[in-house]
Amino acid sequence: MIQTKSTIELLRKIKIEPSWAFADKTRKDTAYATHGYHRYPAKFIPQIVSRLAEKYTKQGDLIVDPFGGCGTTLVESKVMGRPSIAVDINPVAVLITKAKITAIDPFKIEKEFATFQKRLGTYNEKIRVKAPEHERIDYWFKPEEKRKLAFIFAEISKIKDRDVQDFFFCGFSNILKNCSIWLQKSNKPTRDFEKKPSEPIKTFLKQIKMMLRGNARLFELLSEKGYLKVPSKVICTDARTIPAQDSSVSLIVTSPPYVTSYEYADLHQLTALWLEYTKDLSDFRKRFIGTSYHSKKDLVLNSALAEKIRNELLKKDKKTAEEVSAYFSEMNQVFVEMKRMLKKGGKTCIVIGNTSLKGVEILNAEVFVEQLQNLGFKIADIIKREIPSKNLPSVRDETTGRFAGINDKNKVSVYPTEYILIMEK
Template sequence: MVTLLEEMTKKNNSLLLDTSSGNLLVAQTSSLQNDILTIFNNLAEDPSWSFENLSRKETSYATHGYHRYPAKFIPQLARRCIEDYSAENEIVCDPFMGCGTTLVEALIAGRRAVGVDINPIAWLITIAKSVPIEPKKLKKEVDKLLSDISAFIEFKKNRIKPLKEINIRPVIPNNERIKYWFPHEYIREELGIILGRINEIKDQDIRNFCLCAFSQILKNCSVWLMKSVKPTRDLKKKPVDPFQAFKKHINYMVKGNEELFRLMPEHVKQNLKRYLIAERRDARDLPCKSDSVSLIVTSPPYVTSYEYADLHQLTALWLGYAKNVAEFREGFIGSIYKRTSIHDGIKSEIAKGIIEELEKKSKREAEAVRDYFFEIQQCFEEMHRVLKPGGKACIVIGNTELKKVSILNAEVFVEIMLNIGFRVHKIVKRRIPSKILPSTRDSKTGRFTSNHKADRLAYAYEYILVMEKL
């Protein structure tokens, strides 16, 4: 580190590393690209950011365990950024909110939370996780829901008449894909009864809460090959019983809500409309005034890594968010399926080198990476617009590999952000505890594997780029 500092100082302060604080002080020169690469090569890991000793229970405290979500970050990481770089009542924004980790943490810390995501399922989960519901009212409604569903299923199955008449109109979407993923008729029927009864709930917050529970159980009730990040059927799989799975999960969520209700400051709960904005929307069009946001904490999508639309298709099918997967994929950044035709310049020499290298191996993937960097650049421009001068953006990102070409996301992001009016405040290199990051993925099934032929690598490190708007 000291050598690097000396070297940089000799180069007339092109990039200056303050070794005492670990902070980087940056001034742009013609050798920016090389300076960035050198900085990353020499960056030491900061163990205080790996949160290695946290248990699963701790990382899924309160509402954080409501729903699985690919590439979600742990709440403790978001919380530390929020506490370090914002004050109470200031606006904290996550333009790729995913399942709402940043928003929940911001609200608990008494900040105003704004989040968007292109994925409607991300919106549903975020709302369910961040709106605290009065625990007694919720428990009463959930108990009634469960007893109605149970009685109705008994009546349907065994003709056992309930004490009072219960009439539920099952909702089973008329879509071939439902039969494809849920080939067992009794499972489709039971799911239809649960959904039909949820739809009768008048209170919107409680209805969203129940829909989130419903969405979470769908994978286990289907023949979806578990642990796979690509949609693959496993016809040998024995799907779980929908009602039992739903009951177990919603009761777990009821406890999570109690904790959220206890932890959220009273003034935030009383003025939730003022403190929480979560929308299904594109990250390039944030619902924020210019120069209004104090802090952004986010992890952007990766390129050709997770196809969120594919992964969430079961919920999308049942809840009617899209007629087909192709329609559902629109707008997702990082997808292999879409094309952006206009590129008026990616402001990164490192990105251009990567694309050139990739073009030699695969035109399709090179195109996808070009689209990706360009669209991410547009997102950074929007982040720059909404941030206050001096406001920080904490970008959590790891590097990856495609066709044996290193995709240096972190280095590219820093270069783009420097070129559009940010400075580096700090770069943290953190180890991702191995229990949540197996090393390779099979490109056919997307399943994590130890097969060394896998063409895609997931690294054990990621970065938190703490950038400041000039």
């Protein structure tokens, strides 16, 4: 208990470090090279990763991200000549990451694109195309867009070179929302029957042209430095089973999922449906940490503060108490895995904010510090940073969960500041 109190006090005393907000960075800076290929909820900005990697590693050191998301850590590691491994339970994240870390020779991909563009030009309404047979496809797409998307999809499927195919599938994935009746800007799967979906072929070509510029820039950066062959690996698996050897990793940089915050499985269902990553959405959901579908048995919280938060929540709502407990327990297992693979003296940098549920403060940062200390980690540094609103919507509607305008009456603020916990093994 004494430790709990001191952890809270310790973090409360930490002052915001303005330079870590990177408030001067424009979208062009944060989306440079391949970073802008695909939207992804709660991605962090590349500048956080490169600054940490600069400080804590040298060329050749292995960097890992156990919650790799759309691959920010991997792209930055490669640009800096550090080998890297990321895992993510979401196959859509893995597809995006693969495309982002694979710099394809610009001449080759431009040529492929020219051929592809010609093939798309042959589209007419009489061409026979086959869309995946899933009732959810018809739920989200109107017949005309569905036909055109199926045509694009079939053409991508014919591409033999796997890197080129992933590049095009990544682009395809990013246009699906705009070409569907998914309510614009909503992070909840909601239909908008008034919406006029974007025309798929035009939208796809525009998306690919943007990606071609990003790929050319990455290729140039890596060629200049001789880093084209720096190993970079992404695997679709759980953060508790990372394919890295014991004591082999110099640095971990990651931003974990939040408890019941984003349902990644719901958010990426359009891609998952088209690419047939899953036939069963409910099974897909269960694999994610932070979702409400997990076993609530045999939980090890490994933190007095986490126990306290659970008890507070139990007074308000049993289900939320169980979900938060499961989350902390699963995060503790991830920390065990981090310890296994880190070298002695290696650092883990965890980007995390606090939040509140049912009126109870969920002190993620404080709980993580306690859990990591209980596992034998030492605090190396703790940074508090502001999240500039252009990078992350700062208000959300409490009832619908949608991102809200500044004047909406139901708004609640979400993560205006966050911590970077730097813990040493």
